[in-house]
Amino acid sequence: MSTALILLTASAFVGLAIGLKYRIVVIALAGPALALVAAIGLRDFGFVAAAAITFVCITLSQVAYVAGAWLRTLDSIILAVVAFSATMSVRLGR
Numbered sequence: 001m002s003t004a005l006i007l008l009t010a011s012a013f014v015g016l017a018i019g020l021k022y023r024i025v026v027i028a029l030a031g032p033a034l035a036l037v038a039a040i041g042l043r044d045f046g047f048v049a050a051a052a053i054t055f056v057c058i059t060l061s062q063v064a065y066v067a068g069a070w071l072r073t074l075d076s077i078i079l080a081v082v083a084f085s086a087t088m089s090v091r092l093g094r
Contacts, residue, residue, distance in 0.1 A: 004045070004053050007038050008060060015061035019068020027065045031058055 011034060018026050038057045042050035 003041055007041055007053065007057050011038070011057040011061040012064045015064030016068045019065040019070075020072055021068075024065075024069075027062060030061070034058055034061055
């Protein structure tokens with residue numbers, strides 16, 4: 001069971017890291033690699049359990065990617081608003 005929890009946690013961290021730093025191509029390349037690592041790590045669990053946990057690992061990685069990409073976009077919006085307000089305060093002489 002600890003192997004499954006480690007894989008689930010690692011999948012979430014990998015997805016979040018990719019979402020914060022890279023584009024969607026990287027998550028598309030990381031998916032099969034993640035599935036391979038999960039399948040190898042879970043080979044003693046039985047076929048159905050290993051397949052289910054592998055599916056959850058990939059899904060969790062993609063959900064974490066979306067969260068990371070959203071945070072990256074939110075950060076860009078906040079920086080743009082701060083830059084705009086700084087520009088406007090300079091123009092208005094404040």
